[in-house]
Amino acid sequence: MNKTIGIEDFCRLLGTKKDRFPKECKQLVRDYDFTYSQLSKEERDNTLLRVIHKLNGELELSGQHRQQCWEDGWSENLNEFIKADYDLNKLVPKFVKLNEVIRYNGDYIQPNSAKFESQFVSVLRTFIIYHFFSDLDNVYEYGCGTAHNLVEFFRHYPDKDYYGLDWASSSQRIIKLLRVQLGMNIFGQHFNLYSPDKNFKIKENSGVITVGALEQMGESFMDFLDYLLEQKPSLCVHMETTYELYDQNNLFDYLSVKYLEKRGYLKGFLKRLKEFESEGKILIQGTHRTFGSLFHDGYTILVWKTL
Numbered sequence: 418m419n420k421t422i423g424i425e426d427f428c429r430l431l432g433t434k435k436d437r438f439p440k441e442c443k444q445l446v447r448d449y450d451f452t453y454s455q456l457s458k459e460e461r462d463n464t465l466l467r468v469i470h471k472l473n474g475e476l477e478l479s480g481q482h483r484q485q486c487w488e489d490g491w492s493e494n495l496n497e498f499i500k501a502d503y504d505l506n507k508l509v510p511k512f513v514k515l516n517e518v519i520r521y522n523g524d525y526i527q528p529n530s531a532k533f534e535s536q537f538v539s540v541l542r543t544f545i546i547y548h549f550f551s552d553l554d555n556v557y558e559y560g561c562g563t564a565h566n567l568v569e570f571f572r573h574y575p576d577k578d579y580y581g582l583d584w585a586s587s588s589q590r591i592i593k594l595l596r597v598q599l600g601m602n603i604f605g606q607h608f609n610l611y612s613p614d615k616n617f618k619i620k621e622n623s624g625v626i627t628v629g630a631l632e633q634m635g636e637s638f639m640d641f642l643d644y645l646l647e648q649k650p651s652l653c654v655h656m657e658t659t660y661e662l663y664d665q666n667n668l669f670d671y672l673s674v675k676y677l678e679k680r681g682y683l684k685g686f687l688k689r690l691k692e693f694e695s696e697g698k699i700l701i702q703g704t705h706r707t708f709g710s711l712f713h714d715g716y717t718i719l720v721w722k723t724l
């Protein structure tokens with residue numbers, strides 16, 4: 418039987434009231450197809466088996482050694498972007514799978530639309546743009562890749578300044594074209610999250626965002642966190658898998674924990690934020706587990722600010 422994810426569901430996931438859910442998000446929820454079916458027992462068993470087989474096989478570890486892979490990946494997007502006469506669709510990363518089973522509400526579901534994952538992310542990102550960043554003058558995305566998130570920010574708020582930081586130089590080349598060819602106020606900057614450049618200052622009244630970038634850092638995020646504490650942005654918003662929010666006594670979550678461990682994905686970040694909060698250094702404003710792709714909930718939203 419078909420079910421659907423509606424405005425009330427998004428409000429519940431994001432911990433917001435319906436009247437505070439931006440009208441732009443409501444429109445997207447109406448326009449997109451968020452219908453899905455629950456899996457049968459057999460389909461669910463097959464999905465579990467597929468995940469377990471994946472965990473038993475070789476999985477590539479994230480880390481320093483993957484810099485060249487990101488460089489090459491974004492170079493491919495860059496070349497296609499140029500060839501297609503600066504078509505922004507060419508900036509969408511290729512790692513989002515079409516037609517795949519999704520993690521939602523504590524279980525696997527089968528969406529009807531092939532674009533379910535990217536459209537779900539689009540609603541979440543639009544919420545973040547309006548709910549958290551409307552009053553800020555500058556936005557900094559660390560680990561921005563092709564800068565497609567910043568392009569979306571720019572579409573809604575063209576008068577802010579945007580900074581896209583990444584260790585891949587192909588990212589900076591894409592951003593330069595966005596500025597020179599399409600007139601967007603997005604500035605690219607080389608930045609290594611493992612060894613943050615303290616001379617790169619965050620301006621006043623600015624927000625920081627990361628999307629699937631800290632994920633790549635395993636437990637080596639401390640220097641970056643110290644950098645943020647020193648720079649004191651007005652707000653930090655992360656859309657990242659969050660190890661501490663999985664319930665290890667639940668099979669569905671336990672498999673995600675094992676996946677994160679095998680890939681060397683983000684671990685200990687929320688724990689460290691909570692320690693900083695108890696030391697009176699920061700305030701955590703929200704942790705919202707929303708949904709995930711097959712292996713883990715990569716779209717959990719964490720919001721905090723320095724005190």
Ligand SMILES: C[S@@+](CC[C@H](N)C(=O)[O-])C[C@H]1O[C@@H](n2cnc3c(N)ncnc32)[C@H](O)[C@@H]1O
Pocket residue numbers: 487488510559560561562563565566582583584585608609610611627628629630633
């Ligand atoms: C999964 S991609 C996400 C990209 C983008 N935020 C998005 O939503 O499409 C991870 C990004 O983090 C960047 N990254 C990973 N490790 C990094 C590091 N140590 N310093 C800077 N960037 C890093 C990669 O180059 C890549 O652009």
